[in-house]
Amino acid sequence: MIKYQDIADGDPVLDHSRLLKAMENAFEYATAHGGIGLTQTKAFNRKFAHWMADHSPWPRYHTDELMTLNKVLNEWDVPHAMVVHDLIILAKFGRHTKGKFQISKKAQHLACQRGAFFAKIAETYLFEYNHARNARSEFAAPGNWDIFLNIINVEAEQGLTEAHLVKTLYGLEKRAHVIDREYYDHVGFIFTHVLQPLSWLGFLAETSDGMVDVPHRH
Structure with a gap:
Protein backbone atom coordinates (compact mmCIF):
# COMPACT_ATOMS: atom_id res chain seq x y z
CA MET A 1 0.00 0.00 0.00
CA ILE A 2 1.18 3.53 -0.79
CA LYS A 3 2.35 5.37 2.34
CA TYR A 4 2.04 9.08 2.99
CA GLN A 5 4.66 11.47 4.21
CA ASP A 6 4.03 12.55 7.79
CA ILE A 7 2.20 15.89 8.05
CA ALA A 8 2.51 18.06 11.15
CA ASP A 9 -0.74 18.72 12.99
CA GLY A 10 -0.43 22.46 12.44
CA ASP A 11 0.54 22.32 8.75
CA PRO A 12 -1.83 24.66 6.84
CA VAL A 13 -1.84 22.20 3.92
CA LEU A 14 -4.39 20.17 5.90
CA ASP A 15 -6.90 23.00 5.51
CA HIS A 16 -7.15 22.09 1.82
CA SER A 17 -8.83 18.81 2.72
CA ARG A 18 -12.60 19.29 2.70
CA LEU A 19 -13.11 15.65 3.66
CA LEU A 20 -10.93 16.10 6.75
CA LYS A 21 -13.04 19.13 7.71
CA ALA A 22 -16.27 17.17 7.16
CA MET A 23 -14.98 14.37 9.38
CA GLU A 24 -13.96 16.85 12.06
CA ASN A 25 -17.43 18.38 11.85
CA ALA A 26 -19.00 14.97 12.42
CA PHE A 27 -16.77 14.31 15.43
CA GLU A 28 -17.63 17.76 16.81
CA TYR A 29 -21.35 17.06 16.45
CA ALA A 30 -21.04 13.62 18.06
CA THR A 31 -19.20 15.11 21.04
CA ALA A 32 -21.76 17.88 21.50
CA HIS A 33 -24.81 15.62 21.15
CA GLY A 34 -23.65 12.42 22.82
CA GLY A 35 -23.40 10.64 19.49
CA ILE A 36 -25.02 10.89 16.07
CA GLY A 37 -28.68 9.94 15.82
CA LEU A 38 -29.68 7.04 13.58
CA THR A 39 -32.81 6.05 11.70
CA GLN A 40 -34.37 2.60 12.03
CA THR A 41 -32.24 1.50 9.06
CA LYS A 42 -29.11 2.82 10.86
CA ALA A 43 -28.55 5.72 8.47
CA PHE A 44 -27.66 9.06 10.02
CA ASN A 45 -30.88 10.87 10.86
CA ARG A 46 -32.25 13.96 9.13
CA LYS A 47 -31.22 16.28 11.96
CA PHE A 48 -27.57 15.36 11.49
CA ALA A 49 -27.79 15.31 7.68
CA HIS A 50 -29.21 18.85 7.73
CA TRP A 51 -26.51 19.97 10.18
CA MET A 52 -23.81 18.55 7.92
CA ALA A 53 -25.29 20.42 4.97
CA ASP A 54 -25.41 23.65 7.02
CA HIS A 55 -21.71 23.21 7.80
CA SER A 56 -20.65 21.82 4.43
CA PRO A 57 -17.06 22.54 3.32
CA TRP A 58 -18.37 22.24 -0.27
CA PRO A 59 -20.53 25.15 -1.53
CA ARG A 60 -22.34 22.84 -3.95
CA TYR A 61 -23.40 20.59 -1.06
CA HIS A 62 -24.60 23.36 1.23
CA THR A 63 -28.19 23.36 2.50
CA ASP A 64 -29.34 26.10 0.12
CA GLU A 65 -28.13 24.13 -2.90
CA LEU A 66 -29.36 20.72 -1.75
CA MET A 67 -32.81 21.99 -0.79
CA THR A 68 -33.45 23.05 -4.38
CA LEU A 69 -33.56 19.33 -5.19
CA ASN A 70 -35.00 17.87 -1.96
CA LYS A 71 -37.94 18.62 0.35
CA VAL A 72 -36.00 17.10 3.27
CA LEU A 73 -32.39 16.03 3.65
CA ASN A 74 -31.67 12.38 4.38
CA GLU A 75 -28.16 11.00 4.75
CA TRP A 76 -28.03 9.95 1.08
CA ASP A 77 -29.07 13.45 -0.02
CA VAL A 78 -25.93 14.96 1.54
CA PRO A 79 -22.97 13.33 -0.26
CA HIS A 80 -20.33 14.02 2.37
CA ALA A 81 -22.60 12.83 5.21
CA MET A 82 -22.94 9.48 3.47
CA VAL A 83 -19.20 9.20 2.78
CA VAL A 84 -18.35 10.19 6.36
CA HIS A 85 -20.70 7.51 7.69
CA ASP A 86 -19.13 4.90 5.42
CA LEU A 87 -15.61 5.92 6.42
CA ILE A 88 -16.11 5.98 10.18
CA ILE A 89 -17.44 2.44 9.96
CA LEU A 90 -14.70 1.28 7.58
CA ALA A 91 -11.97 2.93 9.69
CA LYS A 92 -13.55 1.53 12.87
CA PHE A 93 -13.90 4.96 14.47
CA GLY A 94 -16.91 3.82 16.48
CA ARG A 95 -20.09 1.76 16.35
CA HIS A 96 -23.86 1.85 16.26
CA THR A 97 -25.36 1.46 19.72
CA LYS A 98 -28.74 2.29 21.25
CA GLY A 99 -29.98 4.34 18.32
CA LYS A 100 -26.83 6.42 17.93
CA PHE A 101 -23.39 6.19 16.38
CA GLN A 102 -20.83 6.55 19.14
CA ILE A 103 -17.26 7.66 18.38
CA SER A 104 -14.70 5.55 20.23
CA LYS A 105 -12.23 7.07 22.68
CA LYS A 106 -9.38 5.80 20.50
CA ALA A 107 -10.80 7.66 17.47
CA GLN A 108 -11.34 10.81 19.54
CA HIS A 109 -7.68 10.67 20.60
CA LEU A 110 -6.58 10.19 16.98
CA ALA A 111 -8.67 13.18 15.88
CA CYS A 112 -6.58 15.37 18.22
CA GLN A 113 -3.53 14.48 16.08
CA ARG A 114 -4.65 16.19 12.90
CA GLY A 115 -1.85 14.94 10.66
CA ALA A 116 -2.27 11.29 11.68
CA PHE A 117 -6.06 11.64 11.54
CA PHE A 118 -5.84 12.90 7.96
CA ALA A 119 -3.48 10.06 7.00
CA LYS A 120 -5.92 7.46 8.32
CA ILE A 121 -8.85 9.08 6.52
CA ALA A 122 -6.91 9.38 3.26
CA GLU A 123 -5.62 5.81 3.37
CA THR A 124 -9.08 4.45 4.06
CA TYR A 125 -10.85 6.62 1.48
CA LEU A 126 -8.43 5.98 -1.38
CA PHE A 127 -7.53 2.34 -0.90
CA GLU A 128 -10.39 0.71 1.02
CA TYR A 129 -13.54 2.67 0.18
CA ASN A 130 -15.88 1.39 -2.54
CA HIS A 131 -16.13 4.42 -4.83
CA ALA A 132 -18.62 2.59 -7.03
CA ARG A 133 -21.15 3.46 -4.31
CA ASN A 134 -21.14 7.02 -5.70
CA ALA A 135 -21.02 6.05 -9.38
CA ARG A 136 -23.85 6.11 -11.88
CA SER A 137 -22.42 3.10 -13.69
CA GLU A 138 -20.86 -0.22 -12.72
CA PHE A 139 -18.19 0.25 -15.40
CA ALA A 140 -14.61 -0.19 -14.16
CA ALA A 141 -11.67 0.98 -16.27
CA PRO A 142 -8.29 -0.74 -16.00
CA GLY A 143 -5.56 0.81 -13.85
CA ASN A 144 -4.46 1.13 -10.25
Whole structure:
Protein backbone atom coordinates (compact mmCIF):
# COMPACT_ATOMS: atom_id res chain seq x y z
CA MET A 1 0.00 0.00 0.00
CA ILE A 2 1.18 3.53 -0.79
CA LYS A 3 2.35 5.37 2.34
CA TYR A 4 2.04 9.08 2.99
CA GLN A 5 4.66 11.47 4.21
CA ASP A 6 4.03 12.55 7.79
CA ILE A 7 2.20 15.89 8.05
CA ALA A 8 2.51 18.06 11.15
CA ASP A 9 -0.74 18.72 12.99
CA GLY A 10 -0.43 22.46 12.44
CA ASP A 11 0.54 22.32 8.75
CA PRO A 12 -1.83 24.66 6.84
CA VAL A 13 -1.84 22.20 3.92
CA LEU A 14 -4.39 20.17 5.90
CA ASP A 15 -6.90 23.00 5.51
CA HIS A 16 -7.15 22.09 1.82
CA SER A 17 -8.83 18.81 2.72
CA ARG A 18 -12.60 19.29 2.70
CA LEU A 19 -13.11 15.65 3.66
CA LEU A 20 -10.93 16.10 6.75
CA LYS A 21 -13.04 19.13 7.71
CA ALA A 22 -16.27 17.17 7.16
CA MET A 23 -14.98 14.37 9.38
CA GLU A 24 -13.96 16.85 12.06
CA ASN A 25 -17.43 18.38 11.85
CA ALA A 26 -19.00 14.97 12.42
CA PHE A 27 -16.77 14.31 15.43
CA GLU A 28 -17.63 17.76 16.81
CA TYR A 29 -21.35 17.06 16.45
CA ALA A 30 -21.04 13.62 18.06
CA THR A 31 -19.20 15.11 21.04
CA ALA A 32 -21.76 17.88 21.50
CA HIS A 33 -24.81 15.62 21.15
CA GLY A 34 -23.65 12.42 22.82
CA GLY A 35 -23.40 10.64 19.49
CA ILE A 36 -25.02 10.89 16.07
CA GLY A 37 -28.68 9.94 15.82
CA LEU A 38 -29.68 7.04 13.58
CA THR A 39 -32.81 6.05 11.70
CA GLN A 40 -34.37 2.60 12.03
CA THR A 41 -32.24 1.50 9.06
CA LYS A 42 -29.11 2.82 10.86
CA ALA A 43 -28.55 5.72 8.47
CA PHE A 44 -27.66 9.06 10.02
CA ASN A 45 -30.88 10.87 10.86
CA ARG A 46 -32.25 13.96 9.13
CA LYS A 47 -31.22 16.28 11.96
CA PHE A 48 -27.57 15.36 11.49
CA ALA A 49 -27.79 15.31 7.68
CA HIS A 50 -29.21 18.85 7.73
CA TRP A 51 -26.51 19.97 10.18
CA MET A 52 -23.81 18.55 7.92
CA ALA A 53 -25.29 20.42 4.97
CA ASP A 54 -25.41 23.65 7.02
CA HIS A 55 -21.71 23.21 7.80
CA SER A 56 -20.65 21.82 4.43
CA PRO A 57 -17.06 22.54 3.32
CA TRP A 58 -18.37 22.24 -0.27
CA PRO A 59 -20.53 25.15 -1.53
CA ARG A 60 -22.34 22.84 -3.95
CA TYR A 61 -23.40 20.59 -1.06
CA HIS A 62 -24.60 23.36 1.23
CA THR A 63 -28.19 23.36 2.50
CA ASP A 64 -29.34 26.10 0.12
CA GLU A 65 -28.13 24.13 -2.90
CA LEU A 66 -29.36 20.72 -1.75
CA MET A 67 -32.81 21.99 -0.79
CA THR A 68 -33.45 23.05 -4.38
CA LEU A 69 -33.56 19.33 -5.19
CA ASN A 70 -35.00 17.87 -1.96
CA LYS A 71 -37.94 18.62 0.35
CA VAL A 72 -36.00 17.10 3.27
CA LEU A 73 -32.39 16.03 3.65
CA ASN A 74 -31.67 12.38 4.38
CA GLU A 75 -28.16 11.00 4.75
CA TRP A 76 -28.03 9.95 1.08
CA ASP A 77 -29.07 13.45 -0.02
CA VAL A 78 -25.93 14.96 1.54
CA PRO A 79 -22.97 13.33 -0.26
CA HIS A 80 -20.33 14.02 2.37
CA ALA A 81 -22.60 12.83 5.21
CA MET A 82 -22.94 9.48 3.47
CA VAL A 83 -19.20 9.20 2.78
CA VAL A 84 -18.35 10.19 6.36
CA HIS A 85 -20.70 7.51 7.69
CA ASP A 86 -19.13 4.90 5.42
CA LEU A 87 -15.61 5.92 6.42
CA ILE A 88 -16.11 5.98 10.18
CA ILE A 89 -17.44 2.44 9.96
CA LEU A 90 -14.70 1.28 7.58
CA ALA A 91 -11.97 2.93 9.69
CA LYS A 92 -13.55 1.53 12.87
CA PHE A 93 -13.90 4.96 14.47
CA GLY A 94 -16.91 3.82 16.48
CA ARG A 95 -20.09 1.76 16.35
CA HIS A 96 -23.86 1.85 16.26
CA THR A 97 -25.36 1.46 19.72
CA LYS A 98 -28.74 2.29 21.25
CA GLY A 99 -29.98 4.34 18.32
CA LYS A 100 -26.83 6.42 17.93
CA PHE A 101 -23.39 6.19 16.38
CA GLN A 102 -20.83 6.55 19.14
CA ILE A 103 -17.26 7.66 18.38
CA SER A 104 -14.70 5.55 20.23
CA LYS A 105 -12.23 7.07 22.68
CA LYS A 106 -9.38 5.80 20.50
CA ALA A 107 -10.80 7.66 17.47
CA GLN A 108 -11.34 10.81 19.54
CA HIS A 109 -7.68 10.67 20.60
CA LEU A 110 -6.58 10.19 16.98
CA ALA A 111 -8.67 13.18 15.88
CA CYS A 112 -6.58 15.37 18.22
CA GLN A 113 -3.53 14.48 16.08
CA ARG A 114 -4.65 16.19 12.90
CA GLY A 115 -1.85 14.94 10.66
CA ALA A 116 -2.27 11.29 11.68
CA PHE A 117 -6.06 11.64 11.54
CA PHE A 118 -5.84 12.90 7.96
CA ALA A 119 -3.48 10.06 7.00
CA LYS A 120 -5.92 7.46 8.32
CA ILE A 121 -8.85 9.08 6.52
CA ALA A 122 -6.91 9.38 3.26
CA GLU A 123 -5.62 5.81 3.37
CA THR A 124 -9.08 4.45 4.06
CA TYR A 125 -10.85 6.62 1.48
CA LEU A 126 -8.43 5.98 -1.38
CA PHE A 127 -7.53 2.34 -0.90
CA GLU A 128 -10.39 0.71 1.02
CA TYR A 129 -13.54 2.67 0.18
CA ASN A 130 -15.88 1.39 -2.54
CA HIS A 131 -16.13 4.42 -4.83
CA ALA A 132 -18.62 2.59 -7.03
CA ARG A 133 -21.15 3.46 -4.31
CA ASN A 134 -21.14 7.02 -5.70
CA ALA A 135 -21.02 6.05 -9.38
CA ARG A 136 -23.85 6.11 -11.88
CA SER A 137 -22.42 3.10 -13.69
CA GLU A 138 -20.86 -0.22 -12.72
CA PHE A 139 -18.19 0.25 -15.40
CA ALA A 140 -14.61 -0.19 -14.16
CA ALA A 141 -11.67 0.98 -16.27
CA PRO A 142 -8.29 -0.74 -16.00
CA GLY A 143 -5.56 0.81 -13.85
CA ASN A 144 -4.46 1.13 -10.25
CA TRP A 145 -3.37 3.87 -7.86
CA ASP A 146 0.32 3.45 -8.72
CA ILE A 147 -0.46 4.27 -12.34
CA PHE A 148 -3.04 6.98 -11.63
CA LEU A 149 -0.91 8.85 -9.09
CA ASN A 150 2.31 8.68 -11.11
CA ILE A 151 0.62 10.17 -14.17
CA ILE A 152 -1.45 12.75 -12.28
CA ASN A 153 1.61 13.85 -10.31
CA VAL A 154 3.11 15.02 -13.62
CA GLU A 155 0.04 16.10 -15.58
CA ALA A 156 -1.60 18.12 -12.78
CA GLU A 157 1.37 20.51 -12.60
CA GLN A 158 -0.09 22.40 -15.57
CA GLY A 159 -3.72 21.50 -14.85
CA LEU A 160 -5.78 18.66 -16.28
CA THR A 161 -9.36 17.64 -16.97
CA GLU A 162 -11.11 14.30 -16.95
CA ALA A 163 -10.98 14.38 -20.76
CA HIS A 164 -7.20 14.99 -20.75
CA LEU A 165 -6.57 12.17 -18.31
CA VAL A 166 -8.79 9.73 -20.24
CA LYS A 167 -6.85 10.51 -23.41
CA THR A 168 -3.50 10.07 -21.62
CA LEU A 169 -4.48 6.80 -19.91
CA TYR A 170 -6.68 5.14 -22.52
CA GLY A 171 -6.18 7.03 -25.80
CA LEU A 172 -9.87 7.96 -25.96
CA GLU A 173 -11.13 11.35 -27.13
CA LYS A 174 -14.55 12.93 -27.40
CA ARG A 175 -15.81 13.04 -30.97
CA ALA A 176 -17.97 15.92 -32.11
CA HIS A 177 -21.68 15.13 -32.56
CA VAL A 178 -21.17 11.52 -31.47
CA ILE A 179 -22.49 9.91 -28.29
CA ASP A 180 -19.57 7.65 -27.46
CA ARG A 181 -20.49 5.30 -24.61
CA GLU A 182 -16.94 3.97 -24.24
CA TYR A 183 -15.53 7.47 -23.85
CA TYR A 184 -18.15 8.62 -21.33
CA ASP A 185 -17.83 5.39 -19.33
CA HIS A 186 -14.10 6.07 -18.91
CA VAL A 187 -14.64 9.75 -18.08
CA GLY A 188 -17.21 8.85 -15.43
CA PHE A 189 -14.92 6.24 -13.92
CA ILE A 190 -11.93 8.57 -13.76
CA PHE A 191 -13.95 11.31 -12.08
CA THR A 192 -15.74 9.13 -9.53
CA HIS A 193 -12.93 6.71 -8.68
CA VAL A 194 -9.84 8.90 -9.06
CA LEU A 195 -10.22 12.68 -9.40
CA GLN A 196 -13.08 13.28 -6.98
CA PRO A 197 -11.46 11.31 -4.13
CA LEU A 198 -8.16 13.14 -4.66
CA SER A 199 -9.98 16.50 -4.73
CA TRP A 200 -12.06 15.74 -1.63
CA LEU A 201 -8.89 14.85 0.25
CA GLY A 202 -7.10 17.99 -0.91
CA PHE A 203 -4.43 16.31 -3.03
CA LEU A 204 -5.90 18.11 -6.04
CA ALA A 205 -7.60 21.50 -6.23
CA GLU A 206 -10.64 21.59 -8.50
CA THR A 207 -11.57 24.79 -10.33
CA SER A 208 -14.29 25.56 -12.85
CA ASP A 209 -15.98 28.47 -14.58
CA GLY A 210 -19.16 27.84 -12.66
CA MET A 211 -20.23 24.86 -14.75
CA VAL A 212 -20.15 21.28 -13.48
CA ASP A 213 -19.85 19.40 -16.76
CA VAL A 214 -16.63 17.74 -17.85
CA PRO A 215 -15.14 20.39 -20.21
CA HIS A 216 -15.24 23.09 -17.54
CA ARG A 217 -13.67 21.24 -14.59
CA HIS A 218 -9.90 21.44 -14.15
